Amino acid sequence: MTHKDFAGFRIDRLDDTRPGKLKPVSVVDIGSNSVRLVVYDGPNRSPAPIYNEKILAGLGRGVATTGELSGEGVTRALAALARFRRLNEQIGARKVYPLATAAARDAANGPAFIKAAGEALGHDIHVLTGEEEAHYAACGLLAGIPEADGVAGDLGGGSLELVSIKQGKVKTGITLPLGPLRLMDISGGQMTTAAEIIEEAFANAPVLKKLEGRAFYAVGGAWRNLARIHMTRTGYPLRVIQQYAIPRHEALLLTEEVSRMTPADIRQAGDVSERRAETLPLASLVLNRLFAMSGARNLVFSVLGVREGVLYANLPKKKRKADPLLSATWDFARRYSRSPAHELELCEWSGHLCGPNGIECTRRWTRLRLAAAMLADIGWRAHPDYRGSRAFTLVSQANFTSIDHYSRAFLALCVYFRYQGVFTAPPAEIAALVDDKAIHRARVMAGLFRLAYMLSAAMPGALPNIPLEMDEETVTLRLSGEYAALKGETVEKRLAQLARALNRQPRLE
Numbered sequence: 001m002t003h004k005d006f007a008g009f010r011i012d013r014l015d016d017t018r019p020g021k022l023k024p025v026s027v028v029d030i031g032s033n034s035v036r037l038v039v040y041d042g043p044n045r046s047p048a049p050i051y052n053e054k055i056l057a058g059l060g061r062g063v064a065t066t067g068e069l070s071g072e073g074v075t076r077a078l079a080a081l082a083r084f085r086r087l088n089e090q091i092g093a094r095k096v097y098p099l100a101t102a103a104a105r106d107a108a109n110g111p112a113f114i115k116a117a118g119e120a121l122g123h124d125i126h127v128l129t130g131e132e133e134a135h136y137a138a139c140g141l142l143a144g145i146p147e148a149d150g151v152a153g154d155l156g157g158g159s160l161e162l163v164s165i166k167q168g169k170v171k172t173g174i175t176l177p178l179g180p181l182r183l184m185d186i187s188g189g190q191m192t193t194a195a196e197i198i199e200e201a202f203a204n205a206p207v208l209k210k211l212e213g214r215a216f217y218a219v220g221g222a223w224r225n226l227a228r229i230h231m232t233r234t235g236y237p238l239r240v241i242q243q244y245a246i247p248r249h250e251a252l253l254l255t256e257e258v259s260r261m262t263p264a265d266i267r268q269a270g271d272v273s274e275r276r277a278e279t280l281p282l283a284s285l286v287l288n289r290l291f292a293m294s295g296a297r298n299l300v301f302s303v304l305g306v307r308e309g310v311l312y313a314n315l316p317k318k319k320r321k322a323d324p325l326l327s328a329t330w331d332f333a334r335r336y337s338r339s340p341a342h343e344l345e346l347c348e349w350s351g352h353l354c355g356p357n358g359i360e361c362t363r364r365w366t367r368l369r370l371a372a373a374m375l376a377d378i379g380w381r382a383h384p385d386y387r388g389s390r391a392f393t394l395v396s397q398a399n400f401t402s403i404d405h406y407s408r409a410f411l412a413l414c415v416y417f418r419y420q421g422v423f424t425a426p427p428a429e430i431a432a433l434v435d436d437k438a439i440h441r442a443r444v445m446a447g448l449f450r451l452a453y454m455l456s457a458a459m460p461g462a463l464p465n466i467p468l469e470m471d472e473e474t475v476t477l478r479l480s481g482e483y484a485a486l487k488g489e490t491v492e493k494r495l496a497q498l499a500r501a502l503n504r505q506p507r508l509e
Helices: 071-091 102-106 110-121 130-144 180-187 191-203 206-211 221-234 248-259 263-269 274-292 306-313 324-336 340-353 363-374 384-396 405-420 436-456 481-486 489-501
Strands: 002-006 009-012 025-030 035-040 049-055 095-100 150-155 160-166 174-176 215-219 245-247 298-302 468-470 474-477 505-508
Touching: 009 324, 025 071, 025 306, 035 071, 035 306, 049 071, 071 110, 095 102, 095 110, 095 306, 102 110, 102 130, 130 150, 130 160, 130 174, 130 215, 130 298, 130 306, 150 206, 150 274, 160 206, 180 191, 180 274, 191 274, 215 221, 215 274, 221 248, 221 263, 221 274, 221 298, 245 248, 248 274, 248 298, 263 274, 324 340, 324 363, 340 363, 340 436, 340 468, 363 405, 363 436, 384 405, 405 436, 436 489, 474 489, 489 505
Parallel strands: 025 095, 150 215, 215 298, 474 505
Antiparallel strands: 002 009, 025 035, 035 049, 150 160, 160 174, 245 298, 468 474
């Protein structure tokens, strides 16, 4: 069940404190370059992949010049689909969403291949139209970045889908024949010719006019490799591609440079496979011309695309409106904390920090406060000497969506300080992603968590009966009735730490 009455946020399955059971759903994506199986843990607001396999079959290689799917690609794809059928059965996928994109849509032998592919997979395969492909790509983007405002571009081997997104609304998208495999065929491998083809297509694409001063969201495996190369070049400390952002001028420089590189140079520049390295120069050229011919503000990468968009579009409307970050962190609490019910009480109790005399609690910071509280107990099973580093790694590298890198680093610091100590030096590589405000606030949240667990022993029932109050000078903890017996040196010490983080004096009544 999805609730909408928790601090103004909808959170998926908030009424269930039991560890989530797997209810696998599967998406089989037959693209122009890759054939992929992704099995997710269930039809959830923030689904987690439990199995992911792809082969770069190159189905679309030659379609633009011969009109036919690659014979080798067909053979490899059918073999992969037969394997995927067995894997779906073995995993117990309750629902399978098979889809095919540009190559199967455009090739003369596409219908015959789709029939054979359906027999190999054991499911009828839906061949997406260009508009459907653009729509699902945008839905996938919104599934991970609900606040997205700009244009989403999903680059496959055979086509590029572009669609404008504003205030959660997906506009009608367009398809352009600019996939790198197609460009390779029709340009004869000549970059100058490819650039002319790309510029001609973009000149007649009105959606690019809607990019002025807005973000361009890059979807697709080829473009994700650009993020990896940029991270390597800059020594970026957080190797998480979701919502990794590059300013406009850096995006132009990067894409121009990579478009001129050889596949061998590309493989040395980053963790790029041989087949991806072959098509990446053209993929980079498409992105470079797109930025040069539009006023896009910055480049933002999304690892969610058509596959996740299909799942998102098939969720009930109430589930779609749930917050993906809080739904994911609640799932963490259910799986890893000693008492999920206690984490919900901690969410409420942390609200004592808000108010006229407390810390800023805008909607954004309230959301992060709740997420931090849900993650506050995830390291308890680790060895005491490694709880801080273990929790820090889990959070900083978690498969969360709808969170930028600044906010991800903040949450990682909250759990790190919670276990290592409020005034411990933060890990330098992550501290570089935030500012003094985030570090200070992470110390405050950690101070509150450390005090809370000394009062509750991680069990529900105590925190709602223990008031915590703040004014301009003091932080006051009130222990009355049966809870007065909780007073002790450790509690006094933890209260003093919280007060120090808030630049106030502690007071215990």
